[in-house]
Amino acid sequence: MSISPDAIPRLIELGRWAPSGDNTQPWRFEVIAPDNFVIHGFDTRTHCVYDLDGHPSQIAIGALIETLHIAASEQSLQLDVSRRRDAPDTIPTFDVRLSTAEGRRPDPLLSAIPRRSVNRSAYSTRPLTATEIHTLESSLPAGYSLRWYASAAQRWQLARLMFANAKLRLTMQEAYEVHRSVIDWDARFSADRVPDAALGLDAMTLKLMRWALADWKRVHFLNQWLAGTVMPRLQMDFIPSLRCAAHVALVAASPLSNVDDYVAAGRAVQRFWLTATSLNLQHQPELTPLIFCRYVHEEREFTREPFLRQLGAKLAQLTDASLELPSARVAWLGRLGAGTPASARSVRRAVSQMVQRHS
Helix, strand or coil, rough: CCCCCCCCHHHHHHHHCCCCCCCCCCCEEEECCCCEEEEECCCCCCCCCCCHHHHHHHHHHHHHHHHHHHHHHHHEEEEEEECCCCCCCCCCCEEEEEEECCCCCCCCCCHHHHCCCECCCCCCCCCHHHHHHHHHHHHHCCCCCEECCCCCHHHHHHHHHHHHHHHHHHHHHHHHHHHHHEEECCCCCCCCCHHHHCCCCCHCCCCCCHHCCCCHHCCCCCCCHHHCCHHHHHHHHHHHHCCCCEEEEEEECCCCCCCCCCCCHHHHHHHHHHHHCCCCCCEEECCCCHHHHHHHHCCCCCCCCHHHHHHHHHHHHHHHHHHHHHHHHHHHHHHEEECCCCCCCCCCCCCHHHHECCC
16 A cells, blocks of 8 residues: 655644744654655754753654654554664654554544643642543553652642742843743744743733843843842742642653653653643643753753852752652653643744755
């Protein structure tokens, strides 16, 4: 049975909805033949302090690959994906081959692909049901488990962690450069950035943030003299951390150490997130404490400011105490709960912008 010329474009149309940090979409596609295409991955480690060793981008690429596998079920296809071992870690490259799979039924998660999104607002504090928890835990492949932080005391502890983490994020010039470039102002939807309406800030705080991000000197002045981080940290981090059903860590059986580990973790993350979406649960990633924790544990510099390095060390201690397990095994951290779907979100670049034909 031959494969339709429309098969790959449809796969890419669905696959591009995979999550990525700040909507970077670290992948492009090269179509070789109707049954063969290449994923050209990349990362943002050279200019994004959050993309440590490219691992967050590799998680995103793993989520893309899992999305493509699910999307293939729509056309009764299956995929064989292999990473090119000679490609540098900075540009992980994957060959994808399609084959027919007669009788393969659409994956139950298929309809959740375009609906899945980050929701930064407050959720219901209704506890997750036993069925919801079982469904989420059963969604994971072998080698992964979930650690729940659902009690009021645990949510308070995670809220403290996120509030402290936000102070580090919002007072680092290295992070400022990232924030300034990824926000799409006066937007509810954005094809290549994060729309400001999706940040979870009230109108006055949003207006002040826009003014401040135009110049680092303004940010520094606000932080030094006017406690400029307090309102954003309360609105984006502390309150939402309390207003949820639970925080959850996706834990690998062994520490993640290479590209394949992070890509595999990304596949597990996407199955978990799509399952949450199918249950009408909202989700927000909370990865930056893990990233700064790794900087500290590996004694790597993330900022030029000594006092911020000291703050980072305290944050790493708080992260370890809050998670109660080795952070090197935590592939993902986030919060979730019942709530209204986000009214503003990142969308995606057009397929035509992401595909090149093999010459």
